[in-house]
Amino acid sequence: xxxxxxxxxxxxxxxxxxxxxxxxxxxxxxxxxxxxxxxxxxxxxxxxxxxxxxxxxxxxxxxxxxxxxxxxxxxxxxxxxxxxxxxxxxxxxxxxxxxxxxxxxxxxxxxxxxxxxxxxxxxxxxxxxxxxxxxxxxxxxxxxxxxxxxxxxxxxxxxxxxxxxxxxxxxxxxxxxxxxxxxxxxxxxxxxxxxxxxxxxxxxxxxxxxxxxxxxxxxxxxxxxxxxxxxxxxxxxxxxxxxxxxxxxxxxxxxxxxxxxxxxxxxxxxxxxxxxxxxxxxxxxxxxxxxxxxxxxxxxxxxxxxxxxxxxxxxxxxxxxxxxxxxxxxxxxxxxxxxxxxxxxxxxxxxxxxxxxxx
Amino acid sequence: xxxxxxxxxxxxxxxxxxxxxxxxxxxxxxxxxxxxxxxxxxxxxxxxxxxxxxxxxxxxxxxxxxxxxxxxxxxxxxxxxxxxxxxxxxxxxxxxxxxxxxxxxxxxxxxxxxxxxxxxxxxxxxxxxxxxxxxxxxxxxxxxxxxxxxxxxxxxxxxxxxxxxxxxxxxxxxxxxxxxxxxxxxxxxxxxxxxxxxxxxxxxxxxxxxxxxxxxxxxxxxxxxxxxxxxxxxxxxxxxxxxxxxxxxxxxxxxxxxxxxxxxxxxxxxxxxxxxxxxxxxxxxxxxxxxxxxxxxxxxxxxxxxxxxxxxxxxxxxxxxxxxxxxxxxxxxxxxxxxxxxxxxxxxxxxxxxxxxxx
DNA sequence: ATAAAAACTGTGTACGTGCACAGTTTTGAA
DNA sequence: TTCAAAACTGTGCACGTACACAGTTTTTAT
Numbered sequence: 001x002x003x004x005x006x007x008x009x010x011x012x013x014x015x016x017x018x019x020x021x022x023x024x025x026x027x028x029x030x031x032x033x034x035x036x037x038x039x040x041x042x043x044x045x046x047x048x049x050x051x052x053x054x055x056x057x058x059x060x061x062x063x064x065x066x067x068x069x070x071x072x073x074x075x076x077x078x079x080x081x082x083x084x085x086x087x088x089x090x091x092x093x094x095x096x097x098x099x100x101x102x103x104x105x106x107x108x109x110x111x112x113x114x115x116x117x118x119x120x121x122x123x124x125x126x127x128x129x130x131x132x133x134x135x136x137x138x139x140x141x142x143x144x145x146x147x148x149x150x151x152x153x154x155x156x157x158x159x160x161x162x163x164x165x166x167x168x169x170x171x172x173x174x175x176x177x178x179x180x181x182x183x184x185x186x187x188x189x190x191x192x193x194x195x196x197x198x199x200x201x202x203x204x205x206x207x208x209x210x211x212x213x214x215x216x217x218x219x220x221x222x223x224x225x226x227x228x229x230x231x232x233x234x235x236x237x238x239x240x241x242x243x244x245x246x247x248x249x250x251x252x253x254x255x256x257x258x259x260x261x262x263x264x265x266x267x268x269x270x271x272x273x274x275x276x277x278x279x280x281x282x283x284x285x286x287x288x289x290x291x292x293x294x295x296x297x298x299x300x301x302x303x304x305x306x307x308x309x310x311x312x313x314x315x316x317x318x319x320x321x322x323x324x325x326x327x328x329x330x331x332x333x334x335x336x337x338x339x340x341x342x343x344x345x346x347x348x349x350x351x352x353x354x355x356x357x358x359x
Numbered sequence: 360x361x362x363x364x365x366x367x368x369x370x371x372x373x374x375x376x377x378x379x380x381x382x383x384x385x386x387x388x389x390x391x392x393x394x395x396x397x398x399x400x401x402x403x404x405x406x407x408x409x410x411x412x413x414x415x416x417x418x419x420x421x422x423x424x425x426x427x428x429x430x431x432x433x434x435x436x437x438x439x440x441x442x443x444x445x446x447x448x449x450x451x452x453x454x455x456x457x458x459x460x461x462x463x464x465x466x467x468x469x470x471x472x473x474x475x476x477x478x479x480x481x482x483x484x485x486x487x488x489x490x491x492x493x494x495x496x497x498x499x500x501x502x503x504x505x506x507x508x509x510x511x512x513x514x515x516x517x518x519x520x521x522x523x524x525x526x527x528x529x530x531x532x533x534x535x536x537x538x539x540x541x542x543x544x545x546x547x548x549x550x551x552x553x554x555x556x557x558x559x560x561x562x563x564x565x566x567x568x569x570x571x572x573x574x575x576x577x578x579x580x581x582x583x584x585x586x587x588x589x590x591x592x593x594x595x596x597x598x599x600x601x602x603x604x605x606x607x608x609x610x611x612x613x614x615x616x617x618x619x620x621x622x623x624x625x626x627x628x629x630x631x632x633x634x635x636x637x638x639x640x641x642x643x644x645x646x647x648x649x650x651x652x653x654x655x656x657x658x659x660x661x662x663x664x665x666x667x668x669x670x671x672x673x674x675x676x677x678x679x680x681x682x683x684x685x686x687x688x689x690x691x692x693x694x695x696x697x698x699x700x701x702x703x704x705x706x707x708x709x710x711x712x713x714x715x716x717x718x
Numbered sequence: 719a720t721a722a723a724a725a726c727t728g729t730g731t732a733c734g735t736g737c738a739c740a741g742t743t744t745t746g747a748a
Numbered sequence: 749t750t751c752a753a754a755a756c757t758g759t760g761c762a763c764g765t766a767c768a769c770a771g772t773t774t775t776t777a778t
Contacts, residue, residue, distance in 0.1 A: 005454070007764055018728045023766065031726055033774095052454050054413035055764040058733045062766090095364070095411050181703065185544070340699070345537075366734055377758045382736065390756055392744095411734055417763045418735040 006047045014047070015039040026051070027327070053326055057096050064324055065099045066317075069120055070131030070155075071107035076290035078264045078309050079104075079131060082155050085313025086129065093321055107133045108237050117141040121148070127324055128152040129316050132159050133207060153320050155312045157208050158333075166319040170307040170336045172208040176215025176262070178305060178338055179284050183216075183258050184225060186282045186302050191257025192228040194249070198236040198263050209262045212286070216260060230256065232269075239268055246272050258282040266304065270295035288341060296346055306339035365406045373406070374398040385410070386686070412685055416455050423683055424458045425676075428479055429490030429514075430466035435649035437623045437668055438463075438490060441514050444672025445488065452680055466492045467596050476500040480507070486679050487511040488672075491518050492566060512679050514671045516567050517692075525678040529666040529695045531567040535574025535621070537664060537697055538643050542575075542617050543584060545641045545661050550616025551587040553608070557595040557622050568621045571645070575619060589615065591628075598627055605631050617641040625663065629654035647700060655705055665698035 008026070012019045017036050024032045025040040026049075032040075043049075068086060073079035083102060090100055105116040113134050120128060121144055128145060130152050132138040142162040145152050154167040183193065195216070197209050220227070232249050235241045246269070250256070259281055261269055266285025270292075273281055282302045285292055287309070295301040315334060322328040367385070371378045376395050383391045384399040385408075391399075402408075427445060432438035442461060449459055464475040472493055479487060480503055487504060489511050491497040501521040504511050513526040542552065554575070556568050579586070591608050594600045605628070609615070618640055620628055625644020629651075632640055641661045644651055646668075654660040674693060681687040 005764090008766095009764080012728095019765090020728055020767085021726085024727090027766080029767090033726060036726080050453075052417075052764055054416045054454050055733090056766075057413045058411075058417070058763095059765040059767075061732090061768095094409075095413050178704075364734095367736095368734080371758095378735090379737085379758055380756085383757090386736080388737090392756060395756080414734040414763090415736075417733095418737075420736065420738090420762090 005052065006049055008051075011040065011043050011047065011049060015043045051326070056326060057093075060097060060325060063097045063099055064127075065101075065123075065125040066127050066129065066320060067120055067123065067125045068100070068102040068129045068131075069116060070102065070104055070129075071133055072104040078287045078289055078307075079156075081309035082131060082313035082316075085310035085315070086317040088310070088314050089317035089321065092318075096321070096325060098321075110134050110137060113137055121145070125150065127165075127320050129313075129320065130154050130159075130164075131156050135159055135207065138162070151320070151323065153316045155316045156307075156309070164332070165323050166316065166330050166332050166334060168312040168316045168319075168334045168336060170338050172211035173215035173218075175208075175286065175305050175307070175338050176212030176217075177219045178215075178340065179212065179260050179262075179286075180216045180219025180223075182303050182340065183260060183282065183284050184219070184223065186284075187258045189257055190227065192230060192253065192255050194230045194232045194253070194256045194259040196232045196234045196259060196261040196263075196265075196269060198234050198265070212262045216262075228255075232259065234265070234268075236263070236265065239265075242268060243272060243275075247276075250276075250278075256281060258284070261285045263287075264289055264292065266301055267291035267295040270298075270300035274298070274300050288339075288346075293346060296341070296343055299343060302342070304341045306341055308336045308339065312336055364411065365408055367410075370399065370402050370406065370408055374402040410685070415685060416452075419456060419684060422456045422458055423486075424482075424484040425460075425486050425488065425679060426479055426482065426484045427459070427461040427488045427490075428475060429461065429463055429488075430492055431463040437646045437648055437666075438515075440668035441490060441672035441675075444669035444674070445676040447669070447673050448676035448680065451677075455680070455684060457680075469493050469496060472496055480504070484509065486524075486683055488675050488679065489513050489518075489523075490515050494518055494566065497521070510679070510682065512675045514675045515666075515668070523691070524682050525675065525689050525691050525693060527671040527675045527678075527693045527695060529697050531570035532574040532577075534567075534645065534664050534666070534697050535571030535576075536578045537574075537699065538571065538619050538621075538645075539575045539578025539582075541662050541699065542619060542641065542643050543578070543582065545643075546617045548616055549586065551589060551612065551614050553589045553591045553612070553615045553618040555591045555593045555618060555620040555622075555624075555628060557593050557624070571621045575621075587614075591618065593624070593627075595622070595624065598624075601627060602631060602634075606635075609635075609637075615640060617643070620644045622646075623648055623651065625660055626650035626654040629657075629659035633657070633659050647698075647705075652705060655700070655702055658702060661701070663700045665700055667695045667698065671695055 008019050008022050012022045015022065015036075017040060021032055021036050022040050024030065025037050026044070068083065070079050070082065073083065086100070090098065103116055103120060106112040114137055117137065121141070128150060130138065132154060138159045139161055142152060142159065142164070146163060151165045154164050154169065157169045157172065158167045195213065197213065230249070230253055233245050235245060257280065259269055261283065264285070264287035266283060267289070270283055273283065283300060284303050285301050286305050286307070288304055288306045292301065292304055296304055319330050323330045367378050367381050371381045374381065376399060380391055380395050381399050383389065384396050385403070427442065429438050429441065432442065445459070449457065462475055462479060465471040473496055476496065480500070487509060489497065491513060497518045498520055501511060501518065501523070505522060510524045513523050513528065516528045516531065517526045554572065556572065589608070589612055592604050594604065616639065618628055620642065623644070623646035625642060626648070629642055632642065642659060643662050644660050645664050645666070647663055647665045651660065651663055655663055678689050682689045
């Protein structure tokens with residue numbers, strides 16, 4: 001069963017070179033003649049060499065600097081969960097020489113994001129984990145990373161026209177599609193639907209919210225559902241203004257029976273409905289943040305979709321380490337599952353997800 | 360950030376003994392005076408020593424033999440998924456000296472199970488992963504393992520009055536409860552419900568099926584649902600006889616609108632219904648086996664509950680390694696999540712679960 | 719043709735643990 | 749008191765890799 005593993009030394013012998021040369025080939029360090037390299041590569045292929053990761057870890061002398069760039073977050077929020085997942089991986093690889101830092105920007109201020117991206121580019125680091133909000137700015141950022149040959153990994157969502165080492169995100173379109181399905185299941189009448197989407201300053205780039213909206217509409221179309229759909233404005237930066245906005249909306253539209261919140265702020269609408277004592281409107285949201293869970297438990301949210309952010313962070317960091325340190329092949333596109341959570345399942349779900357990471 | 364890790368050597372110095380003595384204390388190998396042990400233990404506590412896992416792996420000389428005892432299985436079945444998970448862990452720890460063997464019994468023949476258990480007890484091994492069907496026999500088996508001080512881990516379900524290192528299973532009661540909830544959601548009329556449970560030879564011990572039934576009934580009770588419920592007999596050992604059994608049942612009970620299959624053989628009922636061209640009966644099943652998935656995709660099963668068997672195997676094996684090799688603290692009770700899968704979500708679910716393990 | 723530079727190659731060490739073995743002290747029986 | 753056995757303790761090696769450094773060969777410039 002446990003046949004003797006092939007070592008660098010064995011490969012050196014088979015290829016008729018020294019261990020140092022094999023090492024140079026394996027790590028692509030240069031200073032190897034074409035003849036030697038070919039000989040070594042031939043043997044490597046023949047024996048399917050896989051380095052002993054324990055020995056690699058031990059012998060690694062270089063310090064590896066990794067940065068996490070993401071929107072600002074507080075405890076229990078979506079991005080905090082991603083961060084927690086990253087820390088979990090760091091804990092697992094505590095015996096490897098790694099330095100890690102997070103650096104955050106205001107997700108409602110594209111200029112702050114740019115500023116932070118520039119700051120990162122000036123920092124000496126070996127890899128970046130990116131939580132992107134602004135498509136175009138992130139593209140530019142990535143192209144500069146490409147130039148500097150700094151690898152990067154996406155969490156939360158992919159960014160087009162970039163070449164990340166890996167991407168860990170849920171399928172936002174399917175998320176919206178699922179929300180349509182659930183909304184249709186929980187609304188037992190023919191009333192109208194409201195869609196909540198954040199008002200963002202400047203041009204609204206193709207982000208997760210848009211994809212979710214497309215998925216939501218697609219479900220309704222496919223099923224031939226002909227409910228009237230309203231867009232409900234929503235102020236993410238100044239939440240205290242929302243009560244007035246919502247009041248105005250419901251004054252005009254009295255026949256709304258279901259609301260879909262396409263970002264993680266479902267609890268704001270939930271609390272509004274509670275405060276106005278409106279009870280017959282079904283609410284579907286995204287992300288198992290602490291306030292969302294509270295609203296779910298109270299019954300003011302009917303269902304939440306979980307995107308497994310902790311696992312995203314965990315896996316992103318792990319992929320990066322495998323790529324950087326262990327030179328292992330990495331799967332680029334990784335779609336995380338969407339969890340449907342209701343009042344009845346939230347407790348078992350929470351308990352479980354506290355302990356569990358997907359891998 | 361990366362402060363110098365404390366080594367065995369450092370502890371030896373701090374405790375005023377040699378590295379060998381520290382090693383003996385850490386691994387509980389005896390041959391240490393009370394005075395030395397106390398000194399070392401004091402330092403260990405103070406510095407919160409955690410051995411470098413890579414060095415441990417490298418230096419470990421002993422071969423560790425692990426056995427997996429489970430019901431017989433073929434490719435794509437429930438127990439095969441658990442096995443696949445175990446193999447995944449073995450792959451991850453390929454650099455550790457491990458030997459692994461599976462040994463299976465007929466889950467419908469308690470005598471075969473006993474015979475296999477006896478065989479295991481005669482084999483020299485360091486730990487056992489147990490997939491239990493027969494409660495009482497497994498208890499006896501475990502007590503004998505206890506005597507021989509051989510640690511064991513459960514997958515699929517827990518066994519009372521035993522002291523496993525860990526247990527990885529889903530909550531079968533909640534599974535049944537969920538099935539009740541789903542059944543209630545998909546049945547849009549007041550027709551009756553059928554429950555399928557395997558006829559097992561000899562005494563039917565408290566297994567997962569019974570727990571699921573209790574959960575199912577509990578949901579209906581809680582919601583005050585007053586549907587008539589029938590028990591449908593089911594021959595697991597001779598499936599070709601089931602057509603006649605089912606024919607007889609449906610002749611007598613024409614008003615059944617939903618069927619719950621409490622084991623992984625939902626596809627058998629699904630195929631029966633298809634063959635008789637019965638279309639208006641909703642079917643809920645357990646486990647994402649290949650034939651069950653096929654029936655789900657065809658639409659003859661409305662929903663399946665997944666128990667994450669791959670993750671169970673993966674985690675069980677990993678816990679065992681952490682316990683045996685790395686002397687890490689292990690969480691004993693580990694409840695795996697239940698996934699609700701429908702025709703719409705099966706593709707994304709399958710693709711994902713092929714790559715993903717919970718951890 | 720010769721020296722210098724560049725390209726290439728081999729050797730040797732550190733990493734921290736598990737464990738074997740040799741060496742030392744304590745215990746206990748005669 | 750003596751000596752063997754038991755209990756205890758310290759030393760040193762193997763594990764396979766990454767990487768530094770010294771040494772060797774080839775190329776290039778004069």
